[in-house]
Amino acid sequence: MNTQRDAAVVLLSGGIDSTVLLHHVVKQQNRGAVHALSFHYGQRHARELDCARVQAEAAGTTEHRIIDLRFLGPLLAPGSALVAGGAEVPDLAALTEDEIQQPPTYVPNRNMMLLSMAVAFAEAQGIHDVFYGAQAQDEYGYWDCTVVFIERINAVLALNRATPVTVHAPFVTKSKAGSVRLGLELGVDFGQTWSCYRGGESPCHTCPTCIERKNAFDACGEIDPLG
Amino acid sequence: MNTQRDAAVVLLSGGIDSTVLLHHVVKQQNRGAVHALSFHYGQRHARELDCARVQAEAAGTTEHRIIDLRFLGPLLAPGSALVAGGAEVPDLAALTEDEIQQPPTYVPNRNMMLLSMAVAFAEAQGIHDVFYGAQAQDEYGYWDCTVVFIERINAVLALNRATPVTVHAPFVTKSKAGSVRLGLELGVDFGQTWSCYRGGESPCHTCPTCIERKNAFDACGEIDPLG
Numbered sequence: 001m002n003t004q005r006d007a008a009v010v011l012l013s014g015g016i017d018s019t020v021l022l023h024h025v026v027k028q029q030n031r032g033a034v035h036a037l038s039f040h041y042g043q044r045h046a047r048e049l050d051c052a053r054v055q056a057e058a059a060g061t062t063e064h065r066i067i068d069l070r071f072l073g074p075l076l077a078p079g080s081a082l083v084a085g086g087a088e089v090p091d092l093a094a095l096t097e098d099e100i101q102q103p104p105t106y107v108p109n110r111n112m113m114l115l116s117m118a119v120a121f122a123e124a125q126g127i128h129d130v131f132y133g134a135q136a137q138d139e140y141g142y143w144d145c146t147v148v149f150i151e152r153i154n155a156v157l158a159l160n161r162a163t164p165v166t167v168h169a170p171f172v173t174k175s176k177a178g179s180v181r182l183g184l185e186l187g188v189d190f191g192q193t194w195s196c197y198r199g200g201e202s203p204c205h206t207c208p209t210c211i212e213r214k215n216a217f218d219a220c221g222e223i224d225p226l227g
Numbered sequence: 228m229n230t231q232r233d234a235a236v237v238l239l240s241g242g243i244d245s246t247v248l249l250h251h252v253v254k255q256q257n258r259g260a261v262h263a264l265s266f267h268y269g270q271r272h273a274r275e276l277d278c279a280r281v282q283a284e285a286a287g288t289t290e291h292r293i294i295d296l297r298f299l300g301p302l303l304a305p306g307s308a309l310v311a312g313g314a315e316v317p318d319l320a321a322l323t324e325d326e327i328q329q330p331p332t333y334v335p336n337r338n339m340m341l342l343s344m345a346v347a348f349a350e351a352q353g354i355h356d357v358f359y360g361a362q363a364q365d366e367y368g369y370w371d372c373t374v375v376f377i378e379r380i381n382a383v384l385a386l387n388r389a390t391p392v393t394v395h396a397p398f399v400t401k402s403k404a405g406s407v408r409l410g411l412e413l414g415v416d417f418g419q420t421w422s423c424y425r426g427g428e429s430p431c432h433t434c435p436t437c438i439e440r441k442n443a444f445d446a447c448g449e450i451d452p453l454g
Contacts, residue, residue, distance in 0.1 A: 068298060072344070075294070076351045108390075109347035112383065116343045117299070120336035124303045143386045152383040156339065159370045159379070163335075 003126040003163070006032035010131040011118055012064070013038065014051035016213065017171055018133030019193050020183035024170075025131055026059045027186055033062040035127070037118050041069040041110070048194045055192060067117065076108055111144035115153060119165045126163060134169045135176055147172050176212055177219035184222065191225035202227065230353040230390070233259035237358040238345050239291070240265065241278035243440065244398055245360030246420050247410035251397075252358055253286045254413055260289040262354070264345050268296040268337070274421045281419045294344065303335055338371035342380060346392045353390060361396045362403055374399050403439055404446035411449065418452035429454065 038052040056064035134145040195213045196203040217224040265279040283291035361372040422440045423430040444451040
């Protein structure tokens with residue numbers, strides 16, 4: 001097996017954090033090759049993936065692959081509001097205390113599934129580094145976007161006897177405002193990123209991720225080009 | 228989310244260990260429901276999956292699903308000899324010392340991928356227990372069939388704030404002969420299981436898993452119905 005010590009795989013959703021992470025890895029890490037991977041897992045709309053395509057090209061990645069996981073939809077519904085066939089996306093203001101711990105927009109075990117495939121893809125090519133845009137969130141929480149989640153995933157992967165892959169999540173302790181600030185420095189076009197959980201033509205401004213996005217731009221004293 | 232405390236998901240490949248495990252869970256664990264899950268990930272032949280279908284019915288499972296993961300083939304080749312498009316399956320006798328640590332028949336990060344999907348499927352239905360037929364192997368080794376691998380996967384899953392799923396691998400410390408012995412007690416028809424890595428009409432008798440299978444039947448003083 002050939003080894004590509006200077007190459008990297010970046011998970012790219014088309015949201016703010018993974019987009020800024022991709023630009024960061026391509027422009028600031030002097031990698032030999034950067035492979036962007038996106039997943040279509042039955043999200044309610046494809047707008048995010050369109051943004052991922054635009055950003056992969058804008059950043060100058062070596063290749064961009066979109067993995068079609070729509071077969072997972074029926075397997076996961078009725079577990080999640082983010083998957084077609086699942087429950088409605090709730091307003092942040094309507095979440096109960098329990099739901100803030102693990103909200104209806106949580107997709108069962110999604111991040112372990114996506115990371116395990118990204119790691120397999122990396123490993124098959126002898127690539128040791130996978131980048132993941134998990135980010136600390138103030139308003140509500142997902143267990144699979146935490147520091148300890150990344151640490152424990154890496155503890156599993158460290159057992160690999162030939163090509164141990166490491167998952168890097170450099171934004172996991174940073175705020176979304178920090179991602180926006182870094183993206184602005186790197187010239188990221190945030191008009192070509194998508195955050196809203198709902199499938200409308202323009203952002204709804206009331207779902208949890210819309211509110212988080214607005215707070216991040218406000219904290220930077222910037223106007224969101226998506227309005 | 229409803230919880231099904233007495234239900235279980237069993238990963239079923241159609242080989243000896245997962246087949247015996249399925250019969251064990253259905254017949255000896257008094258579960259309310261047992262869901263068998265098989266994966267088609269671009270194996271060189273579909274014989275294993277045919278056996279899985281037969282065994283799921285013979286055991287009396289609540290449902291049997293086969294998840295089509297063939298899109299993973301191009302993503303994983305040239306990483307593995309078990310996937311169509313990958314390298315040739317080697318004879319056990321031809322393996323070097325390094326290869327015995329992580330042989331060409333290893334599929335990159337396969338077990339983390341399959342377990343993460345089985346866990347997602349369980350979690351979406353409020354099921355807390357996933358059974359996995361990993362088994363201690365004498366002749367050669369896979370890092371993702373070990374006790375410590377299962378422990379670390381469970382350390383990740385324990386972080387889930389609403390439906391923590393546990394992966395159970397009761398055979399991981401047992402020999403394959405132990406699986407054969409238990410299967411005989413449970414009335415498993417081993418003529419409807421498949422182990423050979425190669426795609427022929429009958430087992431090749433020289434690949435690593437054929438040799439392991441023969442040794443297991445020999446240790447039980449039994450004749451393998453597959454010959």
